[in-house]
Amino acid sequence: MPSIEDHERGIAPKQKKRGLNLTEGRQRQQPDEKPQNDREDFSDEIVLRTENLTAYYGKFKAIEGVTMAIPKNQITALIGPSGCGKSTIIRCFNRLNDLIEGFHIDGKVYYYGQDLYDKSIDPVAVRRRIGMVFQKPNPFPKSIYDNIAYGARVIGIKQDMDELVETSLRRAALWDEVKDKLKTNGVALSGGQQQRLCIARAISVNPDVVLMDEPCASLDPISTLKVEDLMRELKKEYSIVIVTHNMQQATRIADVTAFFNARETDQGGKQGYLVEFGATEKIFNEPTKKATKQYVTGQFG
Incomplete structure (x- = not known):
């Protein structure tokens, strides 16, 4: 298995192995060699x-009692009405919620058997391994080239930057469109190109997982299809989790789907919970829960 030093040198994604160390300092705990997998109907890993x-924001309980497993090298879609906690869940996977004052969790989140919320875990290292693409394209106000190279430079990847930039843009299906204007500011690109640039930026630091929070919500249909095609290609090397309100999109791209719903609380807010999780075809065609059937057939949402 490659060491953490291999990763810092810019090991190619195809060479990556699961469960790289996420702890700070020299005393690094070794993750479990095998993932804890009780969902063998979806994946062996x-x-x-x-x-x-x-998950709590202060005293408010935003989501409750979620148990689920995300399979490797597949696309997992999180669906459900607004306010059901999809974005909260996805941000728990790479600890972005830690940046919100008062946020805390009960329960466990494991990455290949390693507890992501253990006190020894470095959240920054988690976010290197588990990247995020947001709803609204957010390229840096820098050149296309520097949008890709910046993160790699910050974490000390020693790979040739020209090669890294080209490889990342090719993987994001953007190279042919921008190869002659790499010095152009990233914010000058179209919305769809900006989102693919953000995907290229996310994968440039060689993550293992890519989280996408409604990545096509602000895109036109043509750009949406390009991003969907890209996701299908990327899952060969990365595990992808996507939040989407678009039922057609979930059926087109997701291998497995989790349906979340929400209940009103005494405090006046909504509390999210997992209703059903399974193969996408089953969730949409043969759901076991009444609420799932009602949602996927458009009876509420």
Whole structure:
């Protein structure tokens, strides 16, 4: 298995192995060699797993008791009405919620059997391994080239930058469109190109998982299809989790789907919970829960 030093030198994604160390300092705990997998009907390897995950913003309980397993090298879609906690869940996977004052969790989140919320874990290292693409394209106000190279430079990847930039843009299906204007500011690109630039930026630091929070919500249909085609290609090397309100999109691209719903609370807010999780075809065609059937057939949402 490659060491963490291999990763810092810019090991190619095809060479990556699961469970790289996420702890700070020299005393690094070794993750489990095999993932804890109780969902063998989906995959022999589970990259992320939650056990009874409950998330709070201060005293408010935003999601309750979520247990689910994210399979490796597949696309997992999180669907459900607004306010059901999809974005909260996805941000638990790489600890972005830690940046919100008062946020905390009960339960567990595992990355190949390694507890992501253990006190020894470095959240920054987690975010290197588990990247994020947001709803609204957010390229840096820098050149296309520097949008890709910046993150690699910050974490000390020693790979040739020209090669890294080209490889990342090719993987994001953007190279042919921008190869002659790499010095152009990234914000000058179209919306769809900006989002693919953000995807290229996310994969430039060789993550293992790519999280996408409604990545096509602000895109036109043609750009949406390009991003969907890109996701299908990327899952060969990365595990992808996508939040989407678009049912057609979930059926087109997702291998597995998790349906979340929400209940009103005494405090006046909504509390999200997992209703059903399974193969996408089953969720949409043969759901076991009444609420799932009602949602996927458009009876509420």
